[in-house]
Every structure is written in C-alpha cells, then in structure tokens.
Amino acid sequence: MFLILAAITLHANAQTPEDALRLSWFAPNGTPRSNALGGAMGSLGGDLSATSINPAGLGFYKSSEFYIAPNYISNNNQFRYFGNKSTMDNSKMNLGLVGVVFADQNKRSKYKNSNFSISYTKIADYNNAFSFRGTNNYSSYLEKFADQLYYDGASLTQAQQNYIYGSSLAIWSKLVNPILDANKDITDYQAIVNGNVNQFHDVTTTGSYNEMSFTWASNLEDKLYLGGAIVMPMINYTKSLNYTESYASNNQGLFDFFEDYSSKGFGIGAKLGLIYKPEAYFRLGLTVHTPQLISFSDAVSASMFSNAYPGGISSGTLKNEFSSNYYPRYSNYNMSTPTKAILSGSYFFASPSKPTQPLGFISADVEFINYAGTKYYTLDNDASVVNYYQDLNTTLKNNYKNAVNIKVGSEIKLSNAWLARAGAAYYGSPYKDNSISASHMSISGGLGYRMGNQFIDFTVVGITTKDAVFPYRLIDKNNYYAEQQSNRLIMSIGYGIKF
Numbered sequence: 001m002f003l004i005l006a007a008i009t010l011h012a013n014a015q016t017p018e019d020a021l022r023l024s025w026f027a028p029n030g031t032p033r034s035n036a037l038g039g040a041m042g043s044l045g046g047d048l049s050a051t052s053i054n055p056a057g058l059g060f061y062k063s064s065e066f067y068i069a070p071n072y073i074s075n076n077n078q079f080r081y082f083g084n085k086s087t088m089d090n091s092k093m094n095l096g097l098v099g100v101v102f103a104d105q106n107k108r109s110k111y112k113n114s115n116f117s118i119s120y121t122k123i124a125d126y127n128n129a130f131s132f133r134g135t136n137n138y139s140s141y142l143e144k145f146a147d148q149l150y151y152d153g154a155s156l157t158q159a160q161q162n163y164i165y166g167s168s169l170a171i172w173s174k175l176v177n178p179i180l181d182a183n184k185d186i187t188d189y190q191a192i193v194n195g196n197v198n199q200f201h202d203v204t205t206t207g208s209y210n211e212m213s214f215t216w217a218s219n220l221e222d223k224l225y226l227g228g229a230i231v232m233p234m235i236n237y238t239k240s241l242n243y244t245e246s247y248a249s250n251n252q253g254l255f256d257f258f259e260d261y262s263s264k265g266f267g268i269g270a271k272l273g274l275i276y277k278p279e280a281y282f283r284l285g286l287t288v289h290t291p292q293l294i295s296f297s298d299a300v301s302a303s304m305f306s307n308a309y310p311g312g313i314s315s316g317t318l319k320n321e322f323s324s325n326y327y328p329r330y331s332n333y334n335m336s337t338p339t340k341a342i343l344s345g346s347y348f349f350a351s352p353s354k355p356t357q358p359l360g361f362i363s364a365d366v367e368f369i370n371y372a373g374t375k376y377y378t379l380d381n382d383a384s385v386v387n388y389y390q391d392l393n394t395t396l397k398n399n400y401k402n403a404v405n406i407k408v409g410s411e412i413k414l415s416n417a418w419l420a421r422a423g424a425a426y427y428g429s430p431y432k433d434n435s436i437s438a439s440h441m442s443i444s445g446g447l448g449y450r451m452g453n454q455f456i457d458f459t460v461v462g463i464t465t466k467d468a469v470f471p472y473r474l475i476d477k478n479n480y481y482a483e484q485q486s487n488r489l490i491m492s493i494g495y496g497i498k499f
Helices: 017-022 032-036 055-060 142-151 156-161 167-172 315-321 383-399
Strands: 065-081 084-102 111-125 128-136 176-180 186-191 197-220 224-247 253-279 282-289 293-306 330-336 340-351 354-370 375-378 402-413 418-427 439-451 454-469 482-498
Touching: 017 383, 032 402, 032 418, 032 439, 032 454, 032 482, 055 111, 055 197, 055 224, 055 253, 055 282, 065 111, 065 128, 128 482, 142 167, 142 176, 142 186, 156 167, 167 176, 167 293, 167 315, 224 293, 293 315, 375 383
Parallel strands: none
Antiparallel strands: 065 084, 065 482, 084 111, 084 128, 111 197, 128 197, 176 186, 197 224, 224 253, 253 282, 253 293, 282 340, 293 330, 330 375, 340 354, 354 402, 402 418, 418 439, 439 454, 454 482
C-alpha cells in the first residue's frame, strides 16, 4: 500500500507522474464494431476505427461511407484506503466517433483503391467522480507543502508569497511553520501534524482525449494494404479536488483544501500501418504509432480553510497582495506520448457447405508500449523549471515500464443481415513496482445489422480497472495510495450509410 518514489519538488500547479498515464494508459474507444471485438482490429480493416488503430485498414473500403456513434458511459468506482471502503457511481452520454470515408476505385491500376478519410474520435473520456477516506497514522497532506518549501530553500517571505496555490496557503493558515536556529535562520519547515489524521479525498474530473485524424490508404492488388494518418490530439481536462484532514483522536477539523485545475492540449502525431493477405482467409498487420507531441496550457486556483482562517484564504487573495512574486496561474509546456507498436493477425473461416463464402473470423492484436517513454519539455528558460522537468522525466523512467496489451475478438454471420460479435482485452500494468496491482480488462459483445447501403451496430463493453491513486507524494517518507477497482459500462450504437 505504499511506494517510495524518486524525489521531485513540485510547484503548486506542476505536472505529476499520474498525468503521463492519463494520456497513455486507458482502453481506447472506437466504433461499436471495434469495441465489440475488444479493439482487435489491426489486421481487419473496412471499419472507421482503422483511422485510430491501423490506417492500412482504410484500404479495404470499396465505397464511400459516413458513420456516427454516440456512447453512454456508466462508472462504478470502489476504493480501499487504510482499510476503509468507499463507492461512488456516475454516468454520462457523449459523441464517441464521427467520420467520413471517400473511396476511389481504380480498376486499371494495380493500386485498386486509394481512399481518404476525416474522422473525430473520443479516444478517452475523463468524466468521472470518486472519493475515499481513511485514518493515516504515518503522514499528512501538509507535509508535501513543508517538503516543497524546504527543498526549494525558501525564505519566509518567499514561503508566504511565491506558492499561492498551496504552500503559501499552508504558511498563512499556520499549518506549516518555519523552524529557526539560534541565529533566527530557517533550517526547516514542519507541518503541525505528521500522521494520526483522518483523511478525506474527493475528486470530480471532466473532459476527454479527442483525436482528429486525416487518413490515407491504398490497396495493392488486394494483397498488400498500406496506410498512414496525421492525427491531431485535442485534450480538455478539468479536476476539482476537495481534501480534508482532522485529528484522528477527536475528529477535530484541521483544514479543508480546495483546488481547481484545468489543462488544455493540442498536438500532432502520425500512425503508419500495413496489412498483408498471404491467403484469402489469413491476414497479418503491423502498425506503429509515433509519439504525439502535444502543447499544453494549464491553469489552477486554490483555497484553504483552517482554524487560523475559518473564513478561508485563497490564491486570488494572495495574488492581489503579492502580484509580482508568485508562480503564474498559467503554465505552458510540451510533452510527447509513448511510442506504440501493434502486431495483428486474423483468420477467416467458412461453412463446409460454402467454403468460398466467409462465415466469420477470429482476430488478435498484441500491443507494445513504453510508458516510461513519456517526456515533458519546458518552454521556460528558468533553471529551476528546467530542473523540475528533468527530475519529472527521471521519475517517470524510474517508476514506469514497458507493457504488453492483448486483444482478441470474433465475428460470425448469423444471416445475410445480422452479425454477432464478442471480444476481450487485457492492458498490463505500467508500474515497475510489482506490489501495485494495476490493469484494464474488458469483455464486450455486440450485434450488427445490414440493410442495403445502411447499417447499424450496437455494443456493450464492460471494463474493470485496477489502479493505485496517490492523494499526495512526499520526498523522505513512504507514499501511501488508495487501491482502486472501477467498473465502467459502455453502451454504444453506430449508424452508417454508404454512398
């Protein structure tokens, strides 16, 4: 339940290791057909999910197509923190995917198809809410503020003015105090408690990771399919935190801390893929997703209520009083996401009575991704900021690892109009520490209905996530986390028309 991490001192609105996973470790959304197959679409094609998985699959299209698919998402979050269990439910509808494919058949050339598509996909949905509580006998949230001030070598004036989104609030609230030597020089900063506290952590998040894709693919004699996509990630994320501590002995309140954080990002990346059919019944796929370079702009505001300031003190109040000293409300930086490689294969089977007409298929994808490969880059020339991002990248490298994700799916034709689908996927732990139990596992099923040039897909996906949530991180002490098990239910329906 605890983990020692590399030491990094954080600005109040700085990025954390969890931010890197938020942009790379999730079960991505696709079309209802792709979702029903567990996402095992890397060697199949003929589906708009090719734009986000293997762009070569776009080469299978023989006609143009428009497709749209909304989602309904329901979350059930369960946490265990110092033996205390908590549960919270929430749900939301959104637009999962919309796109259009323009197919261009060229029967006189060995390149039989040259297709282009524009699509918008909600890769990840951040709309969620969760909370957990427990009695921590080992540390306090306040100690992270003391750590920051000590390792930054902050003077008392700096402690009061330069950290208005966290540590300065704690100083003014008399929750963190300077330790002076005989010469009245500061030797340390100390929180008024260092354990034996009741802790309550409540979070609401909104937003999504969206991807605009411009994809091209070609079909060489119905044997080799080549494709590429230019993708533009668009991230919008907000987080509202309410954190409370009280004395464990009598439950007397210590403080309430509120923080509102937002992050907007826009970037560019590429996906390259091929699919090869050595036989009509067998396909192989290979895909590489390059790192996406994303530019972010973050904003933060905070307030703290305590016995010293029962009416509360806010970053806005300190901002007005110390207008030239504090770290800015807005921070700008770049980051690159991990590289991903996908190996895929699919086998098509037929009825013995009609061996030339495929009855269905079985498909599998194996993904390789290096979560430690996430890197942050600062746009600031200030030495302390540069050093912070170097330390953060070192922390990512020391605590995250390569992981393998496995996806399998199958589709069978029930009649000329109806198809049934099922799939499963497993996303391995991104953590080097084997004591942290972390994974995504999905089970899915769905139906497809074809009627002339129109079709409808319906899918239900259940995703179980195991993870660790750190309410805060300390430098010289063990970091304790809440054990998370979340169940997400996704129902999606898609409508397509060929033209």
